[in-house]
Amino acid sequence: MTDRGDRIERPTLPHRRARWVRLGPLGRDLTVVLAIKFAALFLLWWAFFSHAGRQAVSVTAPRVEAHLVPSASPEQSPHANR
Numbered sequence: 001m002t003d004r005g006d007r008i009e010r011p012t013l014p015h016r017r018a019r020w021v022r023l024g025p026l027g028r029d030l031t032v033v034l035a036i037k038f039a040a041l042f043l044l045w046w047a048f049f050s051h052a053g054r055q056a057v058s059v060t061a062p063r064v065e066a067h068l069v070p071s072a073s074p075e076q077s078p079h080a081n082r
Contacts, residue, residue, distance in 0.1 A: 023031065
């Protein structure tokens with residue numbers, strides 16, 4: 001007799017393949033499409049939003065205010081009045 005208490009059981013490859021076959025064509029298609037979409041989202045995040053090699057950007061309150069709040073005088077406004 002063997003003692004199975006100290007042996008860690010992992011699903012074997014045939015068991016995983018059986019689960020994959022059991023999904024059916026729609027389930028397999030959805031799984032593949034979702035995996036591709038998550039990979040594409042990760043690549044987009046990595047390319048544009050990860051700050052691994054970039055310097056920290058410091059934004060001060062006066063710069064934000066100057067950008068968001070329009071100037072009071074119409075002479076300084078770049079837009080034409082119609």
